[in-house]
Amino acid sequence: MTRALFLLPLLLFAVVAGYFFTALRPSHDTRELPSALLDKPAPAFDLAGLGSDKRLTLDGLKGRPSVINFFASWCAPCRIEHPVLMRLAKQDKVAIYGISYKDKSEASTNFLTTLGDPYRQVGLDPDGRTGLNFGVYGVPETYVLDGNGVIRKRFVGPLSAEAVDRELLPLLKKLGAS
Amino acid sequence: MRALLAACLLLAMTVAAPAVEPREKLPDPAQEARARDISSGLRCLVCQNESIDDSGAELAHDIRVFVRERIAAGDNNRQVVDAVVSRYGSFVLLKPPVEPATYLLWFGPPVLVLIGLAGTFVWVSRRRATATAAEPAPLSAEEQRRLQGLLEDQDR
Known part of the structure; x- marks a missing residue:
């Protein structure tokens, strides 16, 4: 029993090391919530x-899975993301709707x-209120x-492109998009 | 010298200015005070370690305005905070709420202290037990004789 106590620091070390290993791995983004x-x-x-003249409404999207992308012309990462969205649109698996955030x-x-x-359609969110309701804290968000x-x-x-192939497309498949 | 004094005086007069802009403020001072109070507890998600009351980020401005709108619409403080949390999650609260996901955070340190105290108590009481239990055995006749011999040697 007393012997086992000597394992305690080792065990604590393993727990702490395990935490650091997951929390500090390079692919872990602390800003991603x-x-x-x-x-x-x-x-x-x-x-x-x-x-x-057609308004973009939530009810208009319902009935089939959809992707909503918050973007802005002033946002540099949106330009990086843009080719990926173009490729996704070309695959024609899902309707992508854009919300122009504070632009x-x-x-x-x-x-x-x-x-x-x-x-497929773009809605304007000039004051960012729709973004706020979605919990958007930076563009782009999808x-x-x-x-x-x-x-x-x-x-x-x-x-x-990797997130699309590994996560988005399998999820859409599961949701029954065609 | 005088310039240095003046500079020091100026420096002493600086205070951290809140980021609240005049155009955001509510006309009712009591409501504005409530808004400030709520804002100081809400995290700016862009800067992450500043409250929205201190942050100059665009998003912080949006949430400050949102908070004030809700107050003006008659929400109580709890309802305002809940409305923000429902959109951004409990991460926006600078003081984490007590909920299953944060039990380790809140109760971990006291539990560790308790474990330490219990360990110390066991250790001390065990040491005391061995100290009293291990009363040395009386000397055997042979040992008594040797001791006597040594003492006599010393006396000589």
Whole structure:
């Protein structure tokens, strides 16, 4: 029994080392937070459309899985992410909707005509209130909604091709997108 | 010298300025005070170690305005905080709430102290037990004789 006590420091070391090993691994981003709305219904929105009279609403998205991407023309990481969205749009597996976050509509239009438009529809969120309701704390952020409008996944920061292949596409498959 | 004094005086007068902008403020001072109080407990998610009351980040501004809107709409402090937490998660609270995910954080240190105290208590009481239990055995006749011999040697 007393002998076993000598193992205690070793055990404590193993626990602490295990914690550091997971918390300090290079792929662990401390700034990435889980969404508070995960597996909860997405907050309702009703936004003016970019370049069309049709408004972008949550109800309009329901019925099939969808991807919502918060972007802005002033956001550099959004430009890094852009080709990945274009590729995803080309695969035609899911409808991608854009929400232009705190951006002027002309600037967003310019951004999309220059680089290409991966979105089925774009809504304008000039004061960032829809972003606030989603818990957006920086652009870009990407949300995956199921057919009932429930948030199933959030990607913080630019979406990588790897994240699309490893996480987004399998999730969409599970949700029954076609 | 005078310039140095003046510089010191100026430096002494500086205070950390809150980031609240005049246009954000509520007209009612009591409501504004509540907003400041709530804001100082909410984390700015961009800077992560500053409250939204101190942070100049755009997002902090948005949340400050949101907090003030909710107060003006008649929410109590609890409702305002809950509204922010429901959007950003309990990470926005600078003081973590007591919930299953944070039990280790809140109760870990006291539990470790208790374990340490218990360990010390066991160790001390065991030492005391061995100290009293191991009363040395009386000398045997042979030992008595040797001791006597040594003492006599010394006396000579």
